[in-house]
Amino acid sequence: MAWVGWRVIHVSNVGLMSVQQDNLRVVQGDLDVKIPLRDIFALIIEDLACKLTSRLMVELSKNNVLVLLCNQQYLPECVIHPVSGHFGQHMQMMKQLNWEEPKKQLLWQFIIKQKVLNQLIVMKQNVVEINRIEKMAEMCSSIEPGDVTNIEGQAARIYFNSFFNEGYTRSNLNYIENAALNYGYAILHSAIARTIVAKGLIPGLGIHHKGVRNPNNLASDIIEPFRPIVDYFVISSPPNGYLTKEYRVKLINLLHTKVLIDNKSQTVIRAIEIFLNSIFEFFDSGKSEKLKLPSIEKIKMYEL
Structure with a gap:
């Protein structure tokens, strides 16, 4: 697993990602990391076996976080955007x-x-x-x-x-x-x-x-x-x-x-x-x- 910068997170070789008290929780073996959702601009996932909870996806959407799921060639294959965006x-x-x-x-x-x-x-x-x-x-x-x-x-x-x-x-x-x-x-x-x-x-x-x-x-x-x-x-x-x-x-x-x-x-x-x-x-x-x-x-x- 690796994350870069303050707002852009790059994930690979991760077992589970979920949400815990307004934080993105990333679990890899004995490593358990939490990152405030409000700090995240983008989440780029290169692990096809990684498990994502539905609640996490909802909270990422609420926080307008860009979520990219990559294919076997590591190229972005799926982009997840919130249904609603701007208040106006x-x-x-x-x-x-x-x-x-x-x-x-x-x-x-x-x-x-x-x-x-x-x-x-x-x-x-x-x-x-x-x-x-x-x-x-x-x-x-x-x-x-x-x-x-x-x-x-x-x-x-x-x-x-x-x-x-x-x-x-x-x-x-x-x-x-x-x-x-x-x-x-x-x-x-x-x-x-x-x-x-x-x-x-x-x-x-x-x-x-x-x-x-x-x-x-x-x-x-x-x-x-x-x-x-x-x-x-x-x-x-x-x-x-x-x-x-x-x-x-x-x-x-x-x-x-x-x-x-x-x-x-x-x-x-x-x-x-x-x-x-x-x-x-x-x-x-x-x-x-x-x-x-x-x-x-x-x-x-x-x-x-």
């Missing part, structure tokens, strides 16, 4: 349903621009050829509302081909780097989805993403400027052959990485909330300066 959920949902399309298009422009800016930082940090960096910078300045010319996709090809062998594609699971990226993205995506539910929003109603089978289209939008955080780590510290438990814990700990948002250094967990709050302000006021997006310009990795 109906009002939040009605506001979201009335978000105007031109504002959505403008928001998507800002999201993709920040994503490409963060990708540029990763490229500069890894001393990528100047012509590639210049091309990316030029493309970044050409992003239009709604990204109608798909600068995001064009930039992604230049970006990933700057770090991996010729012939690399993000869909090729033979690359261990893709497994690492997918794991990190899945943790991020789930954390964002949890915060969206806690804010009383409709997770399936996206800004740009409209997948009919995607219950978390909005999280798929919000994650974009955060993805380079995972890239930054995986490119600078690639896995060696396979994803060890220690490496997976490091990917989980990226939620504690500090990024720059609203001119302050904040953890990714906090930055997600700040970004979402700024989206409310943007749609209410129509002022783009209300948007607060994460920058990895002064990224600070979490260290145990």
Whole structure:
């Protein structure tokens, strides 16, 4: 068993988890550990044989704890969210349903621009050829509302081909780097989805993403400027052959990485909330300066 940080708990090789006096109780042999439920942001379970009590699941839901159950490949397979979230959920949902399309298009422009800016930082940090960096910078300045010319996709090809062998594609699971990226993205995506539910929003109603089978289209939008955080780590510290438990814990700990948002250094967990709050302000006021997006310009990795 191992848990990391103050709010994110990673569990493996555990016999039983239950609740006791507002604490998560974890039992492993002679070891009996209790963690206050109010301190937990996420619970990531990699043990398929672990027993969970129904009362624990209810209490985790009450405390808006993100619960991820992983499959045999250690990838998140099941995400558990509370049925109800924000105290003003109906009002939040009605506001979201009335978000105007031109504002959505403008928001998507800002999201993709920040994503490409963060990708540029990763490229500069890894001393990528100047012509590639210049091309990316030029493309970044050409992003239009709604990204109608798909600068995001064009930039992604230049970006990933700057770090991996010729012939690399993000869909090729033979690359261990893709497994690492997918794991990190899945943790991020789930954390964002949890915060969206806690804010009383409709997770399936996206800004740009409209997948009919995607219950978390909005999280798929919000994650974009955060993805380079995972890239930054995986490119600078690639896995060696396979994803060890220690490496997976490091990917989980990226939620504690500090990024720059609203001119302050904040953890990714906090930055997600700040970004979402700024989206409310943007749609209410129509002022783009209300948007607060994460920058990895002064990224600070979490260290145990």
